[in-house]
Amino acid sequence: MNRRNLLKSAALLPFLPASDGLITPASAVRKRSIRFAYLGDTHITPDSKPMESVAKCFHHAQNHADKPAFILHGGDVIMDALAKDRDDVQKQWDAWNGIVKANNSLPIEYCIGNHDIWGFENAKSEPMYGKKWAVDQMKISGRYRSFDKNGWHFIILDSVQPKPDGKWYTGYIDPEQMDWLKADLAKTGSKTPILVMSHIPIFSPTGFFSETNVKEGNWTIPAALVLSNTPELIKLFYQYPNVKAALSGHMHLLDRVDYNGVTYLCNGAVSGNWWKSDVYQQTKAGYALIDLYDDGSIERTYLSYM
Ligand SMILES: [Zn+2]
Known part of the structure; x- marks a missing residue:
């Protein structure tokens, strides 16, 4: 089609309202900065189903002609450390390390999930108690951190805070980490697009998936x-228009929310329904390919690896 015909056919298009600022059209000349694979909620155990399936998932993720540059693991690497004894937790980490060694050649960046935290009551005096064991296994510099890749700034948060009794946890960004986050955002160049990763979602409608969250006719989402502290985070992100994406896992569900220019993506689970079946609610077991572009846009392709 030549330019004249193109203009003619454009004139025949229905009236399009001017941008209201809610939708940012992708730039026609954008260039991809990086592609990575998001794998999360792998919940590995030494049993054959998780071992074979996670191996399959790694191969699937690495066998694309357009290969991801690295893997971002969104947390819940192992089935559960929270209430388990040392031997049990050690077996789970050994299973994970064995699978990675045999089936993966990509670098992995990790985010800590609730099931990666060792909260066994009798282990409180152990040096590896709490998040230390996970930080050690994941070979990360600390429970939260940031780094740069191909023009994007990645912020990996620690969203899981065990309750004082050590038996359960809740989700928030603690004051020390919040101060660090504010400083990290402030020192990142205003033209550098930012991706935030937290295991527990910052902003996700998946909290509405269960009837058990309705009590006496009211929503009570824990x-x-x-x-x-999602309200505080939303206000903070609003001050930094270069915060473009916020990824999460935890829910084992797939969603996308676009709010104030930030794309919030909850990214399913490799384990589906914690290996009980390949689908949880309406989300199939899978992983995502994430493409980040130099104009700050993001695209996600969620894939089944079965
Ligand atoms: Zn999980």
Whole structure:
């Protein structure tokens, strides 16, 4: 079609309202900055189903002609450490390390999930108690951190805060980490697009998936499903228009929310229904390919690896 015909056919298009600022059209000349694979909620155990399935998922993620540059693990690497004894937790980490060694050649960046935290009551005096064991296994510099890749700034948050009794947890960004986050955002160049990762979602409608969250006719969504300081985070992100994406796992469900220019993506689970079946609610077991572009846009493709 030549330019004249193009203009003619454009004139025949229905009236399009001017941009209201809610939708940012993708730039026609954008260039991809990086592609990575998001794998989360792998919940590995030494049993054959999780071992074979996670191996399959790693191969699927690495066998694309357009290969991801690295893997971002959104947390819940192992089935559960929270209330388990040392031997049990060690077996789970050994299973994970064995699978990675045999089936993966990509670098992995990790985010801590609730099931990665060792909260066994009798282990309180152990040096590896709490998040230390996970930080050690994941070979990360600390429970939260940030780094740069191909023009994007990645902020990995620690969204899981065990309750004092050590038996359960809740979701929020603690004051020390919030101060660090504010400083990290402030020192990142205003033209550098930012991706935030938290295991528990910052902003996700998946909290509405269960009838059990309705009590006496009211929604009562626990902070263990959506962070209790989400309002503060939304206000903070609003001050930084270069915060473009916020990824989460935890819910084992797939969603997308676009709010104030931030794309919030909850990214399903490799384990589906914690290996009990390949689908949880309406979301199939899977992982995502994430493409980040130099104009700050993001695209996600969720894939079944079965
Ligand atoms: Zn999980």
